[in-house]
Amino acid sequence: VYGFASAYLMTGEERFLEGAEIGTEYLREHVRFYDNDEDLVYWYHGLQVSGEREQKLLTSEFGDDYDSLPMYEQIYALAGPTQTYRVTGDPRIMFDIEKTIDLFEKYYKDDEKGGYFSHIDPITLDPRSNTLDKGNNRAKKNWNSVGDHAPAYLINLWLATGEEKYADFLEYTFDTIEQHFQDYDNSPFVQERFFEDWSHDKSWGWQQDNAVVGHNLKIAWNLMRMNSLRPKDEYVAFARKIAGLMPEAGSDRQRGGWYDVVARTLAPGEEYYRFTWHDRKAWWQQEQAILAYMILKGVLKDDEYLLHAREAAAFYNAHFLDRDDGAVYFNVMANGLPYLLGNERFKGSHSMSGYHSTELCYLSAVYTNLLINKVPMNFYFKPKPGGFKDNILRVSPDILPKGSVRLTAVEIDGKPYDNFNADELYVKLPAADRDLKVKVTITPV
Template sequence: MPLHGFTQTMTLAGQVVSVDPAKPAFCLQARSGDVYEVVVGPSTNYQVMTNLDQISRDRVPDPDGAPTDDGIRFALAKYIAIGRPLFVGGIHQINGQATSFEARTVYLLHSAPTRWLFEETHWWLVQVTQMADRILDHLFDSRRDYTIDDFSKFYRTDLNILGQPTNDTVQECAVLSRLLYDLSTAFLITGAERYFLAARAAMRYLRQAFRSSSHDGEYCFWAYGRRRNVEGEKGESLFFASQGPDDQGTIPLYEQIYALAGLTQYYRLTLDADVLEDIRRTINTFQAFFHDPPDATSKGFAGKGGYYSHIDPVTMRPDSIALGENFRRKNWNSIGDHIPAYLVNLILTLDPLPQGTARGPLDKLLRCCISILEETTDLIVEKFPDPKSDYVNERFHDDWTPDHTYRWQQNRAVVGHNLKIAWNLTRCASYFQMRSARRRALGQVQDSAADSERASRCLAVARSLGDRMATAGLDVQRGGIFDCVEREPTNGMPIQFAWGNTKDFWQQEQGILAYLILHGATPGNGQYLGLARECEAFWNLFFLDRERQGYYFRTTEDGLPIIDGQYGMKSSHAIGYHAFELAYLAHVYTRTFVAAGDGADNGFSLHFRVLKCAGQTSINVLPDFMTPGRLTIQKIIANGVDETDRLRSPNPDDFQISLADLAGDTRDGTISLVVQFDAIEPH
């Protein structure tokens, strides 16, 4: 039955397919194929997308020959052109057979109709600096140097929407580690001293306040958090077991994994041997207490591969009945989160094996990391896809039987997890292709072929998920990525939402990075770049909190921020991690995989502050897993001096730089290194 008197505020995304100055109106075609007539009028305003710096980027030239005495038609001629991608916010009305969509805000993505602001050289750098400065200002006010005591006194996991402390004084280890990742990443791509100083203090406090070593020193666990007493007896309480709602009283593996996220990124910058030792001992913990290899049957485990999601802090086993619904379980976090949280960055730093006296221990650690990467990617490829659903299974019993009864998840999919798998399997495919090329050059024909086959399997699953999420996870009318959906819809629709049709910030990151890297992995296929741009546009238009130089955790389907309750907090995961990871890798992927055009270059630079030591006398600087022939080092600046001719390898696929002959700073012994990269256009 037709609707009568129906009105709705609505956002549309698409491409202009026709313009009718007489009405005045234009037609916008969404990715769904639907075409909407968009009527403009005196209440329509046109905006070119802005960044967190709020600088107006409207440089659209006035049109020749347009009627200057008619402001509505003049603006239509100025801003609307056939083929231009747009987002439009307006009012949709239905009354019987009559429909109308009147534009209130028309969002342009660049002043030029065929360009995108988020592909400019500086776009993501602006986001990083704005966010990092505001986070540090919120926590430490005007300080520009930082100590352990500063983090002990001022750091809080929970901040309100204005960045001010709440009544909860908790300091969560995994969230502080994410902040360490943010600060390390901000330094990596900007070289700003403030971020390095803050990262160094955060690293020291993290290691001092939350690290728990085993009696023999071989294993390292990380406490959930600390809470300072605000009344009565002075001091603070340490919580070793998790206080999270799904993990109460347990040691969840994903919290231990994310304790390494910041430490590993910091290690990439500095080669700090003490930090690496904590990383090594934490990985020992994963292997000894959570891992389920075939010979684990001797301990009473299933022996089916992968990692248990939780262990009991008393028995230190995954099969304690005290774990409740987490008894003998495996899930996406316990298998897949190893890859983005620490494995990629650690393997990038250790492979190829660094020079120096520590090559033996580093080789042992590298072999362990590669074995984890191989096992987890194989399991994701083999166990997670479901032929009966567009979405992967995310939770399992320890024999890999899918678990569709777990608490809130039931038989539901988190769209972002599907895209996270697509992103990380594509990264891993690049690594295996890179290793295949090395082995082929060494005459290791069978090993090279095995790596090539493993890469093909990873990429096939990644592409399948990317293709399916384009319609089963992305909003084909408005852009953006939905949250939680039913894996097997029963409502006769392509998507059935578990709760609301809302969109969360971290899932936008997964989609953007998945489609950017899939574009890089499939040269000549423009589909993935189109999807990446659609997701990037939604993020940059609707998730950025321009007033407070941050971002919103959740929006409505139309991109309106939701700030009720916990969603208005600048806390926990929302303090930055996914946004900084997005900015860093979107910057790298765009510079590497997307042709700049218009005379711009495809270069970028990374900054390192290396602790000089005999154990490691070289540094690997490849930004992410890349197939051979995609990047090359253009320039190397060491301690302010151009050392390119002396330090750059003649092999363009060699990203290891010798530090042996470089002097450390007399104050702190560090070597400052700036590496400039250029992308190589695929053949």
């Protein structure tokens, strides 16, 4: 759904919007649960379909999260609908987003010590329930529960609405990350898992004291986005720290590409961070590297960042694109050959859909054209009548440095339209009783 919506934003092709809207409607009809008593929205873990019979699975079936409601599933349920909302302003989507955020605030948030818990009990909705011990998830916090709000839905929600409460949520998210995730006295990698009091959890499941390389890069990328909304020296310093450390600690300096999971620390006598399981390279971690170094170059103007971005993009384009059958490989081996065994031979699974690959297409085009090469871009929207508050269509393609781009042209249903704010990047829509097709041109300054 996210992929279809992003494709429409870039191309204006109706088939992509049709896919996004049908997909969103399917999610609402089949995977969404509205609790009338609590006035909250939950999203099911999955569906088990047998003929005409459809069984909804509320709790996770995955070993790491079994019999719980993991927050990352609720977060990523919003990714596609929120991107679709940016295009259409469908008020039903906004209702679902708001009620899901209410769920986060009521049951996942730690109001005392900050951040969000990673799992809650499906019956009591308690993050401290003893039932969560079976997955070692009682009263725990992690990158997914604290930080994944921003790239999955929250930045796009702010882009669509401009509301201060979502900017505040973003600032809270990144201040929490900046305060707790840095651990540079002990490791070049961030600390990703925590107990309730923010002490480090180095005994959880598969992660133990290992680092997910892509999460470090993801933090740098999103810190730079946030810095363009509410600038702070701490955000830039943290992003620069990650950008400086990661190439030696997490990338393949000989063959190119970025590794998956490695040890966070060196054992005595070691010079390189050990692979936790293998030396394969996953598609989504390449995305984080490309976007992180692109936005760092675009905002901070350092050519070294552009070199890393181009190297990562070259490896991805050479090895991850299946030019015979289409789509993107899940994993490649260290030398770039596709890894086609087990679940990793699939191009679609519970952990791989269109989100990461199309997010890379969309945002790499935005950063390359608007921030680096200074080339105008067109974007497309199709707002519903009265969908957006006060008929204001916000068209900024991402959180970019203030004053770096302007809205220079607007067409509605193929005709020039001049009621727009060039600097604030919004269109004042005319009153209408039908969907309007809006084309905008964003031009670098």
